[in-house]
Every structure is written in structure tokens, then in C-alpha cells.
């Protein structure tokens with residue numbers, strides 16, 4: 001306990017490498033228009049991959065790529081029904097933050 005910086009506060013102390021990595025990756029996830037559109041679509045219900053592609057007019061390979069990125073960060077999850085994967089959002093914090101960001105962008 002003697003080797004701590006005297007001015008180090010609680011919140012700085014608690015931001016370990018792992019936390020910093022996850023937070024910066026999460027901002028990165030939200031820093032891409034396509035991923036924002038996908039997450040925004042998943043606000044209300046689950047979607048099949050081809051349904052996302054059709055709705056957002058994107059290639060299915062693009063959607064799959066972005067969904068993998070979001071899945072790795074545990075921002076989306078899927079359930080399998082036969083050969084179809086249905087994606088839904090998997091994190092209330094990030095969805096709430098996305099909603100706040102959209103509200104922020106829209107208010108005057």
C-alpha cells in the first residue's frame with residue numbers, strides 16, 4: 001500500500017488495463033456508422049442476418065462481419081433457428097448510451 005501515488009483517486013485506480021481496453025473497444029464499436037445502424041435496428045426486436053442486410057441495404061457479408069465484431073464485444077447475441085441466426089442486442093448499458101448519443105445528436 002506504500003507504493004501508491006498520493007494523488008491517485010479511486011476512479012483512476014480502478015481503471016485497470018483490461019477496463020481501459022474494453023471501454024476503448026466499445027467506443028470504437030460505436031464509432032462506425034454501419035455498426036450504429038445495426039445496433040439501432042436491434043433496439044426493439046431480433047433480426048435475421050439477411051433481414052438486417054435488406055433493411056439497411058447492405059451486403060450480407062458486410063453485416064456478418066460487423067455482427068462478429070459486435071458479438072466479440074458481447075454487444076449482440078444470436079439464437080439459431082434451423083439454418084437462420086437471429087441477432088438481438090445483449091447489453092443495456094451500451095444500448096442506453098447509443099440512445100443518449102442519438103438524442104444528443106437530434107436535440108437543438
Ligand SMILES: [Zn+2]
Nearest residue numbers: 103104105107
Ligand atoms: Zn445533448
